[in-house]
Amino acid sequence: MNARALLLILPLFLCYGTRAEAGVLDKMRGWMGLGGKSRAEEAKKIMPRIQVGTFSGGTGTSAQQTLRQELLDSREFFVADAAEKADYIVDGTSSGGRVTGKLRDAKGKEIFQRSYAAPGLDENLKALTDDVIYTITGRPGLATSRIVFVSDVSGKRQIYVCDAEGGELHQVTHDKNGAVSPSLSPDSSMIAFTSYRSGFPIIRLLDLNLGWERGVTDTPGSSFGSAFSPDGTHLAAVMSFIGNPEIFVSDLNTNTAACVSDSVGAPSSPSWHPDGHQLVFSSDDGDGPKLFVVEVPKKVGDASRLFRWRTGYHFCTDPEWSPDGRHIAFTTRTSGEWTVAIKPYPNGGVHVVQAGGAEHPSWSPNGHFITYVQHGELFVHDLRSGNRRSILRGYGRITEPRWMR
Amino acid sequence: MKNRSGLTALRSCTLCLCVLLVSCSSIPMPSFLRNPAAEAVVYALGPRDGFTSPLNGSLKPACPALTFESTNFHLTSAHQEALHGLAQEMLKNKKARLLIAGYTPPNLPPDHARSLSERRALAVRQHLIELGLESANLQTVGFGNDFSPSGPSSDVVAVYRQN
Numbered sequence: 001m002n003a004r005a006l007l008l009i010l011p012l013f014l015c016y017g018t019r020a021e022a023g024v025l026d027k028m029r030g031w032m033g034l035g036g037k038s039r040a041e042e043a044k045k046i047m048p049r050i051q052v053g054t055f056s057g058g059t060g061t062s063a064q065q066t067l068r069q070e071l072l073d074s075r076e077f078f079v080a081d082a083a084e085k086a087d088y089i090v091d092g093t094s095s096g097g098r099v100t101g102k103l104r105d106a107k108g109k110e111i112f113q114r115s116y117a118a119p120g121l122d123e124n125l126k127a128l129t130d131d132v133i134y135t136i137t138g139r140p141g142l143a144t145s146r147i148v149f150v151s152d153v154s155g156k157r158q159i160y161v162c163d164a165e166g167g168e169l170h171q172v173t174h175d176k177n178g179a180v181s182p183s184l185s186p187d188s189s190m191i192a193f194t195s196y197r198s199g200f201p202i203i204r205l206l207d208l209n210l211g212w213e214r215g216v217t218d219t220p221g222s223s224f225g226s227a228f229s230p231d232g233t234h235l236a237a238v239m240s241f242i243g244n245p246e247i248f249v250s251d252l253n254t255n256t257a258a259c260v261s262d263s264v265g266a267p268s269s270p271s272w273h274p275d276g277h278q279l280v281f282s283s284d285d286g287d288g289p290k291l292f293v294v295e296v297p298k299k300v301g302d303a304s305r306l307f308r309w310r311t312g313y314h315f316c317t318d319p320e321w322s323p324d325g326r327h328i329a330f331t332t333r334t335s336g337e338w339t340v341a342i343k344p345y346p347n348g349g350v351h352v353v354q355a356g357g358a359e360h361p362s363w364s365p366n367g368h369f370i371t372y373v374q375h376g377e378l379f380v381h382d383l384r385s386g387n388r389r390s391i392l393r394g395y396g397r398i399t400e401p402r403w404m405r
Numbered sequence: 406m407k408n409r410s411g412l413t414a415l416r417s418c419t420l421c422l423c424v425l426l427v428s429c430s431s432i433p434m435p436s437f438l439r440n441p442a443a444e445a446v447v448y449a450l451g452p453r454d455g456f457t458s459p460l461n462g463s464l465k466p467a468c469p470a471l472t473f474e475s476t477n478f479h480l481t482s483a484h485q486e487a488l489h490g491l492a493q494e495m496l497k498n499k500k501a502r503l504l505i506a507g508y509t510p511p512n513l514p515p516d517h518a519r520s521l522s523e524r525r526a527l528a529v530r531q532h533l534i535e536l537g538l539e540s541a542n543l544q545t546v547g548f549g550n551d552f553s554p555s556g557p558s559s560d561v562v563a564v565y566r567q568n
Contacts, residue, residue, distance in 0.1 A: 086547040139529075150515075157551060180551055181516060194519075200459025200546055201519070220450035222523040225516045238516075240523050240545070243447035248480045266478065266520035282517060284476050284524075289517055317514040331514055338514075359514060399515055 032243035048136055050077040052085065053091030055099075059121055063094035066122065067101075070129040075368075078138055090132055099124040103132055111135060128313065135165045135364075140365040145404045147371055148172075148182045148191060149364075149378060153396030154366075159193055161208075164380065164403075166365070166391030172206065179204075181224045181400060185232045188404045192216065192226040192235055203237055205252075216250060217257075227270050227279075236260075236279055247281055249296055260294050260304055267292075271328075280328055282317045291316045291330060311343050312350055318360045321345070322367050329353070329370055334344040340372045342383075354383055354388065362403045371401045448534055451541035456504055456567055460552065464565035467491055467503055470554065471529065471562045476513075478525045480532055488529065491564065492536035502542040502567040505529050510559045511550045523547025525562050 046393035052068040054060070065089065072079050080086040085106070091117040092101040092113075097120055103111040106151030114131060116124035130141030142164045150157050154171070156178040162169040173179035177196035184191055188208070195204045203216040203223045228235060235250045239257070247261035247270050261267050265285035272279055277296055282289040294306040313332040320329050323340075329342045334352065338359040343350045353361070358374040370381045381388040392398060457464060468491045473483045480488070495501050507522025526545035534540050553559050 090445055170460035178551065180520070196551070199461040200453065201548075204453060220453040221527075222519060224519045224549075240527065240547070241450050243449045243527060245520050245523050245527070245547075266476075266517070266518040268520040269514075284478075284521060285515065286477050286479055288476055317517040354419055 047076070047078045049080045049084070049086045049089060050088045050090065050136070051080045051082065051086035053082075053089050055092050055094045057093045057095035057262065059094045059097055061094075063125060066125050070125055070143055071132070074129060074133055074141060074143070076133050076139075076141075078362060088132075088136060090128075094121065094124075097121040097124065099128055101128040103135060136219055137366075141365070142364055142366060142369070145365050146184060146188050147378070147401055148184050149373075149401040149402050150180050150182065151396040157399075159191065161191075162378075162392060164369075164391070166378065169392070169395075172208065175299075175339045181226060183226045183228055183235075183402055184404045185228045186230060186404070187232065190197070190228075190232075192228060192237075194224040194226070203235070205298060216252070216255075221245075225269050227272055229272050230274050230276045234276075237274065238267055238270070244300075247279065247294070249279075258297070260296055260306075261292075262306060269318045273321050274323060274325045280319045282319060283331075288315045289317050290314075291319050291328070309346070311341070313341070320344055320362055322363050324367055329363060331359040331361065340370065340381075342370075353383070354379070356397070360400055362401055364403050369403075371403050372400055373398050423426060443492070448531070448540040450544060453544055456502070456544045457506070458546070459506060459554075459563075459565060464504070464567075467495075467564045468568045470558070471564075472558050473525055473560050473562070477519055478521060478528050480528055484529070485532065488532050492533055492538055495533075496537055499539070499541070503533070503538075503544070504565045504567055505545045505562060506544060506565065507547040507549075507553075507562050508552070508554045508559055509550050511553075513550060515549055515551070518549030519547050519551070520549075521547070522549045522562075529562050530565075530566065 002063050050071060052064055055063040057196050064162045068079060071077055073075035087106050089104045090101055098117050100115045102113045105111060116127050118124050119193045126143035132205060133141035145164050146161050150233045151160050157180050158171055159173040159179050159182045160171050172191060175195050175197040179195045181191050182191050191206045193205060194201045201222045201224055203226050204213055205216055206213045217239060219239055223237055226235050226237040226324050233252055235252055237248055238245050239248045246259045246263055247267050248257040248259050250257040257376040258307040263283050265283050265370055267281050267283040270281040278293055279296060283292050291308060293308045293309045293313060295304045297304045315333045316330050318331040326344060327342050328345050332339050332341050334355050337355060338357050339355040340353045340358040340361045341350050342353055353370060358372045361372045363370055368384055370383060372379055377390050378387050378392035378398045378401055380391050468487050487526045505526040509518040509527035526547055530543045530545050533543055554561055554563050
């Protein structure tokens, strides 16, 4: 904003006694006719109608029923009965747990035919469900997505992975002194985390498919808060070897790192914009953490712009950009308790998702849900209906959940 | 009448503020408003080889733990006094090394806690360097609330002697 614009706007704020807080800019956008889509326009979106046809073979009946339920649970479609008209039909064969699924349009034209041969009918049907969702809506499904988190259930903080319903739970780190601050790569094949096995915090990479592990940083000081770039080739993290904690972006192919922040405080929790060119992070200059956005230089020597992103709250941590880049979720404090909130980026009013101790939000890959922890319990919150459910409780104290991006 | 004069005064103040904001880039910042941390020479950390973590063995504290409040990382006069005594002692042995470890209470978001504890440890290290200690002999680590220190408070920076 240039000085002349500031000169015009500032008296407006002061004369009307309006506090410069979240929502004011939105109202101004409304007055000027720059508002976004109305609620009525949003409601006009029609759910595609899908029909689950017959699945032949020994496990065909079971496959048909389970697939129907998976598609209903996804809330991406209206699931039509056999007698009803549908935009898409999915059918196929299933024997011994293997599945071959066929997706056709209303005219009977085949869109895809794929086979799934993982050891387990449910696993194969989840993969088919996600393929159907992605093909029709263009958004990733959640049936095969994973949530990574930290729990102290074993006595030390270690990293665990589960599915979006809290099932298929397993421990992925067994480090001597514990492991924290996990981040899943975009294809869910790798986890970056902070390991204390040497007694000092260093960032390591673990390949979940092949089992190999390697260090990314072994620099003096502390390294934590890793976040994979949307293309999986870079890792943003906090490192302090230069004498200040700063946000660094490491190229995982060349193992080189560049500092992108300029802090005299305590930066933490970087999160990537889906375009891979910006990072949002929290930084505390001694009067409580606030959110900042920095542009990641495309090549060495390029200038980067760093600015504060105001939310209207004084204490903001753990920001995470939504998969479409239009919102940022973060942890703040209301009435002395942790609260998960969402704010449109760059401008808009803050929406409190959950108060009463909810913290560390992370978006589902389709952007419809948010996972967070509340008093050590793991929740999934539906942003469309406002309903939420606990997917993991009584499993030690759960912290730092992250959904596969 | 009072309201009208009040409004006029407010408008005048607003105009003055606007003029000040427009011209602020050309006005030098008064020295008492400058952030001293932003101007201090920062010393990079040296290699960590040979340093022992408190997670891998029992280490002897070099001085009583320095307690912090809220999310502050600036050193108080009490901190500076304690560190002055430590520096006087350490200057007698040029080869003595210290590990400065930051901890925070469990009620802070974990990643913010790690950064804050590391920032506090670095502030202590910076002050010890200014008191004459060699930067290569001072390592830092920020444990946040991943581990609790031994002692009554968990919002501390502990300074450990290294062999």
